[in-house]
Amino acid sequence: MDGGTHTETTGAVAGQSAAGTNVAAVGPIQWHPIALIRGSRPPTPEGDHGGDDVRRPGFALIVLNQPITHYLGIIRRVWKNAFTRIAADGGANCLYDAAGVHGDDCFDNLDVIIGDLDSLEDEARSYFEASTASKDGTEVIHDPDQYSTDFGKAVNFVRQQGTPVDIVAVGGLGGRVDHGLSQLHHLYLFQIHPRYDEGRMYLFSGESLTFLLKTGHHHIQVREDGQEDVFAKWVGILPIKEPSYITTKGLEWDVTDWETEFGGMVSTSNHVLPETKVVEVHTTKDVLFTIALRQI
Structure with missing residues (x-):
């Protein structure tokens, strides 16, 4: 997906790379980056930390x-x-x-x-x-x-x-x-x-907000009903440290068990779909997630 070009692979189901490497089987990690700007921090959903957030x-x-x-x-x-x-x-x-x-x-x-x-x-x-x-x-x-x-x-x-x-x-x-x-x-x-x-x-x-997605499954809330958008559409998922297999949902060019590495294929200039409220990312290794900000 370099430069927004659509590239998709097929392969193993989410939770396992094409090489057969199992990743964390815990529930998805919930992200609410909108709260950093809006000022409200919602309670940690069940399945994130498995109880009260300390x-x-x-x-x-x-x-x-x-x-x-x-x-x-x-x-x-x-x-x-x-x-x-x-x-x-x-x-x-x-x-x-x-x-x-x-x-x-x-x-x-x-x-x-x-x-x-x-x-x-x-x-x-x-x-x-x-x-x-x-x-x-x-x-x-x-x-x-x-x-x-x-x-x-x-x-x-x-x-x-x-x-x-x-x-x-x-x-x-x-x-x-x-x-x-x-x-x-x-x-x-x-x-x-x-x-x-x-x-x-x-x-x-x-122009952007960047954070680290650890190995596993992540839900990133990028839009809320009835509220102004704080994020623009552009998204990147970058394997800075080591190659990874990623699966995404909610982007214009979603991928399934897609190999990404520096010197190979990297996902830059992807787009959040207009109807997407939560972007889902499953990754077999740590990757950086970056999303553009609206000027507000």
């Missing part, structure tokens, strides 16, 4: 060091819905440039700035550290470890707070290629458990 409601927001001025509508919504807000080093500069320097206080309730602080500008630091009548000063944490990125330091800070939480990172997929690949690497690095027991991670860029 993750606390909401999510932790990490702002990375990439300009955010061209998609402030999305960022403002996500910011409002987060229960804690963290800037990874120079991410504080981006928040300040987008709002604070213009007298807009929408990002003033930044909780923490963390990193080796080699990118944090003095003006941004002074702005966020200052306490006012309407806000407490932001905590600044210097972590000099050169064997972890500022993104990694921010994730570790969130994870050390106790109860597993979901994490949303913004500004990660722009600018330098090595930085962008590093952010995708973190989706694998910080989601080891097959059922996301550590919490789930999402990457927002200016």
Whole structure:
């Protein structure tokens, strides 16, 4: 399906690759990415975690060091819905440039700035550290470890707070290629458990939302009755780490037990059908799922 070209294979039933490798037989993992933007987090459906979800409601927001001025509508919504807000080093500069320097206080309730602080500008630091009548000063944490990125330091800070939480990172997929690949690497690095027991991670860029589908069956809600669409139609399913067999339902070019790998066939520029509310993906190995955002 490169570039949206329709390619389909036939073969084994869902749950088994053409090579006969069984994948997780548990019920489908439910995804509600709309809630990140709309602000409501539905209860975990039966069959996802097999009982009450131990993750606390909401999510932790990490702002990375990439300009955010061209998609402030999305960022403002996500910011409002987060229960804690963290800037990874120079991410504080981006928040300040987008709002604070213009007298807009929408990002003033930044909780923490963390990193080796080699990118944090003095003006941004002074702005966020200052306490006012309407806000407490932001905590600044210097972590000099050169064997972890500022993104990694921010994730570790969130994870050390106790109860597993979901994490949303913004500004990660722009600018330098090595930085962008590093952010995708973190989706694998910080989601080891097959059922996301550590919490789930999402990457927002200016045009898309990206998250990791672990081996198994996934239901991704992309549309709600009576609500404005937050996603555009374009979808990609990318086997970054290793080849996989995927089966999909709800896309313009659905596939069945279709082999995908870098250097071979990859699914890019596929389309969510106009009537689709839930996209189903079954994968024999971990793959990245990315979907375009509407500018709202």
